[in-house]
Amino acid sequence: MIPNKDIPKRVHRNSKSQAINRNRIDEVDYFKAIFISFMILFHLPIINLFYPYFHDVIYSFHMPGFLLISGYFANTDKSISSFAISIGKLFIPYLIIVTTHTYLNYALSGVIPMQQAIGEINLSVFLNRIFLHPANPYWYINTLIICLMIEYLIVKFVKLKGLNAYIALGISLYAITYVSGMEWHNAMCFLVGHILKGNTRHFLSIFQPSFFASIPLIIMFSIPDNLHVGSLSSLTITYLVICFLQKIYKYIPLKGKCALHYIGRNTLLIVLFSPFFTAISKVLIPAFSFDTTGFCYAIVAIVFTILGCLLCGMICDLTHLSKYIFLTSKIIK
Numbered sequence: 001m002i003p004n005k006d007i008p009k010r011v012h013r014n015s016k017s018q019a020i021n022r023n024r025i026d027e028v029d030y031f032k033a034i035f036i037s038f039m040i041l042f043h044l045p046i047i048n049l050f051y052p053y054f055h056d057v058i059y060s061f062h063m064p065g066f067l068l069i070s071g072y073f074a075n076t077d078k079s080i081s082s083f084a085i086s087i088g089k090l091f092i093p094y095l096i097i098v099t100t101h102t103y104l105n106y107a108l109s110g111v112i113p114m115q116q117a118i119g120e121i122n123l124s125v126f127l128n129r130i131f132l133h134p135a136n137p138y139w140y141i142n143t144l145i146i147c148l149m150i151e152y153l154i155v156k157f158v159k160l161k162g163l164n165a166y167i168a169l170g171i172s173l174y175a176i177t178y179v180s181g182m183e184w185h186n187a188m189c190f191l192v193g194h195i196l197k198g199n200t201r202h203f204l205s206i207f208q209p210s211f212f213a214s215i216p217l218i219i220m221f222s223i224p225d226n227l228h229v230g231s232l233s234s235l236t237i238t239y240l241v242i243c244f245l246q247k248i249y250k251y252i253p254l255k256g257k258c259a260l261h262y263i264g265r266n267t268l269l270i271v272l273f274s275p276f277f278t279a280i281s282k283v284l285i286p287a288f289s290f291d292t293t294g295f296c297y298a299i300v301a302i303v304f305t306i307l308g309c310l311l312c313g314m315i316c317d318l319t320h321l322s323k324y325i326f327l328t329s330k331i332i333k
Contacts, residue, residue, distance in 0.1 A: 071193020185230020
């Protein structure tokens with residue numbers, strides 16, 4: 001969701017790739033693609049039904065990873081007008097999609113099973129869903145907008161740096177949790193990314209590629225108390241997951257990497273539109289009754305959801321809606 005601005009450690013193979021990714025790191029888009037796939041998997045009801053513990057394992061790192069990356073690549077070196085536009089690019093589609101999703105949750109609650117069904121609809125319900133208690137996974141964008149605004153205020157206006165900025169940002173985010181729907185453990189993951197940004201030159205240098213990272217991961221996954229988001233153990237799990245993912249990255253075929261990069265560049269679309277497609281995918285569950293593991297349904301639902309979200313982005317671009325909804329001529333990257 002936040003463009004990564006770090007400097008790539010290698011030169012891309014061709015000019016087209018350079019043009020597309022000149023401000024991006026392929027591995028970061030790859031991490032985001034994996035995390036967004038886990039996000040979709042996490043919101044499939046069949047996973048919580050069949051594998052509740054695996055459901056908790058996914059939750060321990062997939063969104064912390066997103067927020068850590070967002071905190072690291074958040075760009076506060078902007079004028080007020082440029083920063084306002086960047087916030088608008090998040091808030092306007094967020095407002096439109098959350099409003100639509102809230103109404104459909106109410107209108108279709110008796111047609112399609114909804115995890116967060118709404119019994120009545122009024123202005124207070126809309127305001128609550130938009131500003132205080134967004135439905136999954138929209139809380140991520142809500143949290144991201146709040147964190148970005150507080151970070152910009154502290155760095156750009158108060159002009160704090162280093163440890164003073166970290167303390168001020170941490171205290172401010174913690175205080176905001178009492179007057180908003182943002183949860184501290186999520187804001188803390190963004191804060192960790194912000195701190196890493198101020199103390200490291202390259203994002204990838206933080207995470208050493210290692211197959212051996214899987215050993216402590218397995219041990220930590222086996223202990224339920226380690227899976228609480230925002231805890232030190234959860235941050236350690238997130239770190240180890242990224243180290244492991246970075247190691248296996250070089251073994252992925254080129255076409256697979258290109259597909260993952262493409263998904264990673266367009267995660268905002270997937271966060272915004274995925275709840276609609278995961279809801280629709282529920283009607284496919286009876287067709288997979290032959291598969292008692294649920295794996296076949298999960299794979300099809302993930303692919304269906306990603307393709308559906310990307311198609312929505314393409315339609316927005318073709319109909320020129322992107323410049324009104326996303327404040328850009330092309331939302332597909």
